[in-house]
Amino acid sequence: MTDQRNRRTGACFALLAVLLLGLGVLNLLVGSSRLGVQEILSALLPGQGGSMAASIVRSIRLPRLLAAALLGGALSVSGFLLQTFFGNPIAGPFVLGISSGAKLTVALSMIFCLSHRIAISSAGMIGAAFCGAMLSMSFVLLASRRLRGMGMLIVCGVMIGYICSAVTEIAVTFADDSNIVNLHNWSQGSFSGIDWEDLGVAALTVAAAMAFTVLIAKPMDAYRLGESYAQSMGVNIRRFRAALILLSSILSACVTAFAGPISFVGIAVPQLMKRLFRTAKPLVMIPACFLGGSVFCLFCDLLARFLFAPTELSISSVTAVFGAPVVIWVLLTHRKGAER
Amino acid sequence: MSTCVLKTENLSIGYGSRCVAEGISLQLEEGRILCLIGPNGSGKSTLLRTLMRQIPPLKGSIFLGDRKLDRIPEQELARCSAAVLTGRPTPELMTCGELVAMGRYPYTGRLGILSEEDRAVVRSSMEMTETAFLRDEDFTRISDGQRQRVLLARAICQQPKLLLLDEPTSFLDIRHKLEFLLLLRKLAETQNIAVVLSLHELDLAKIIPDRILCLKNGHVDREGKPEEIFRDDYIRRLFDVEEKTYIAVYGEAGAPF
Numbered sequence: 001m002t003d004q005r006n007r008r009t010g011a012c013f014a015l016l017a018v019l020l021l022g023l024g025v026l027n028l029l030v031g032s033s034r035l036g037v038q039e040i041l042s043a044l045l046p047g048q049g050g051s052m053a054a055s056i057v058r059s060i061r062l063p064r065l066l067a068a069a070l071l072g073g074a075l076s077v078s079g080f081l082l083q084t085f086f087g088n089p090i091a092g093p094f095v096l097g098i099s100s101g102a103k104l105t106v107a108l109s110m111i112f113c114l115s116h117r118i119a120i121s122s123a124g125m126i127g128a129a130f131c132g133a134m135l136s137m138s139f140v141l142l143a144s145r146r147l148r149g150m151g152m153l154i155v156c157g158v159m160i161g162y163i164c165s166a167v168t169e170i171a172v173t174f175a176d177d178s179n180i181v182n183l184h185n186w187s188q189g190s191f192s193g194i195d196w197e198d199l200g201v202a203a204l205t206v207a208a209a210m211a212f213t214v215l216i217a218k219p220m221d222a223y224r225l226g227e228s229y230a231q232s233m234g235v236n237i238r239r240f241r242a243a244l245i246l247l248s249s250i251l252s253a254c255v256t257a258f259a260g261p262i263s264f265v266g267i268a269v270p271q272l273m274k275r276l277f278r279t280a281k282p283l284v285m286i287p288a289c290f291l292g293g294s295v296f297c298l299f300c301d302l303l304a305r306f307l308f309a310p311t312e313l314s315i316s317s318v319t320a321v322f323g324a325p326v327v328i329w330v331l332l333t334h335r336k337g338a339e340r
Numbered sequence: 341m342s343t344c345v346l347k348t349e350n351l352s353i354g355y356g357s358r359c360v361a362e363g364i365s366l367q368l369e370e371g372r373i374l375c376l377i378g379p380n381g382s383g384k385s386t387l388l389r390t391l392m393r394q395i396p397p398l399k400g401s402i403f404l405g406d407r408k409l410d411r412i413p414e415q416e417l418a419r420c421s422a423a424v425l426t427g428r429p430t431p432e433l434m435t436c437g438e439l440v441a442m443g444r445y446p447y448t449g450r451l452g453i454l455s456e457e458d459r460a461v462v463r464s465s466m467e468m469t470e471t472a473f474l475r476d477e478d479f480t481r482i483s484d485g486q487r488q489r490v491l492l493a494r495a496i497c498q499q500p501k502l503l504l505l506d507e508p509t510s511f512l513d514i515r516h517k518l519e520f521l522l523l524l525r526k527l528a529e530t531q532n533i534a535v536v537l538s539l540h541e542l543d544l545a546k547i548i549p550d551r552i553l554c555l556k557n558g559h560v561d562r563e564g565k566p567e568e569i570f571r572d573d574y575i576r577r578l579f580d581v582e583e584k585t586y587i588a589v590y591g592e593a594g595a596p597f
Binding site: 224274278281 | 392414415417418419421422423425427429433434437438439442443446448451453
């Protein structure tokens with residue numbers, strides 16, 4: 001039976017890897033300008049730069065595809081961490097207002113820098129997003145002390161999200177002309193316009209956060225039995241909870257800094273992965289959520305670009321179409337007893 | 341030649357400034373069972389939580405072996421003291437085998453991967469508690485009696501010297517209560533574990549423990565062997581019940597079964 005479990009886990013990982021690869025290739029092939037397989041292949045190989053195809057693939061499609069995979073994975077791991085923290089199956093960076101908080105501070109610092117003609121670095125963006133994420137997070141934490149039950153916490157988070165979004169909209173409306181279009185696109189959520197420098201910084205941040213996340217997989221496992229049991233097994237609860245909050249904030253801040261707020265990935269993907277793998281063991285779920293989030297976002301980004309081409313949809317509206325039903329499904333099938 | 345596992349000296353327990361009980365001095369040797377009885381709110385759970393180091397003592401000191409409880413590092417504490425708590429944990433998609441294996445937490449490495457030796461301890465813990473057949477069952481879908489035995493297996497898996505149980509029998513029917521406590525008795529003797537548990541079932545408190553500690557009105561009202569406690573109409577006075585109701589509930593003296 002245990003062998004059977006291991007085999008299932010292996011098969012699921014293999015499935016995700018195949019999907020990831022397939023969607024990656026599709027994302028390279030599909031786009032507003034038609035490119036043949038031959039052209040794309042030669043563009044991927046080093047040398048022979050300069051051609052139109054090469055520059056499209058190298059500076060538009062490839063970074064966008066990598067960003068979707070990287071940030072999608074980060075986002076769903078962030079959701080998984082939050083679900084563990086709150087013992088709440090529908091917690092996630094978007095519904096708890098954490099993405100919106102990050103969005104607000106990033107928008108404000110972008111407007112400030114643009115109007116003062118200061119160039120803002122990729123790391124600066126992440127820093128700003130992290131401050132916003134922590135701001136929202138502290139509101140949610142304060143609220144969670146007073147609120148009982150998972151519903152109220154989510155309502156509170158959604159309200160925080162609305163407040164932050166409203167302030168962002170107001171700020172964008174009164175911002176100076178030229179870069180508003182760009183800012184507006186970003187605040188709707190999109191994987192476009194990410195260059196190689198951004199991608200490098202994002203990859204480093206996500207990789208570091210993921211490494212720490214894997215290191216807290218063991219206490220996360222014990223925490224599934226509740227705080228008291230975890231403590232009785234030797235988990236330092238205070239340190240563990242702080243690590244969960246910090247890591248989930250860093251991951252979702254990194255996503256928001258470069259792609260704007262992206263809805264429902266953080267809830268939907270961990271839930272889907274739990275049901276696919278038939279386990280919730282963190283050591284399996286952390287890589288599974290990352291891969292699953294990559295696959296989910298590559299798929300949604302493909303649809304966003306392809307469905308009404310040449311008009312592009314915002315990534316958030318596509319993820320919502322697929323993610324929100326998952327949340328409803330979770331609510332309907334969630335057993336009462338599973339609340340902590 | 342039995343060694344002392346747990347000792348408290350003039351211990352005061354409570355939350356913050358509110359003292360629940362004071363002047364608790366007790367001593368427990370390996371293989372022995374101490375049972376806490378007393379009315380609701382008398383501090384049974386508070387005492388257990390203090391012994392688990394989940395809340396700090398207000399005054400006095402606790403010794404595990406020859407070391408002060410508050411000086412023991414987390415991992416080491418988890419290797420010598422294990423708990424079965426009140427309430428039912430509801431982990432999502434966790435098999436009983438995985439839950440029991442969690443007891444190896446203080447022994448496994450950074451990533452919590454089980455070694456061959458860990459697996460052997462998990463197996464033997466499940467066999468001792470007669471839960472081996474539940475290994476691949478979802479923990480949230482088994483009966484209450486099975487659930488308590490699995491939680492006990494998890495605690496045994498920690499290979500503790502001291503086992504603390506907070507009302508472990510409250511969800512069980514009378515047959516399962518008795519089975520669970522007899523199992524506990526057997527484990528204490530064969531594994532040389534010192535056990536502290538709280539019970540509401542006085543008829544069972546009469547036959548299972550080696551010693552009984554009665555808590556009432558913020559202090560230890562009486563402490564001794566079961567036959568010393570269940571003498572005269574002490575129990576009736578401990579719980580402040582009228583003579584007639586007590587007889588109606590528990591019957592006359594003698595074996596309840």
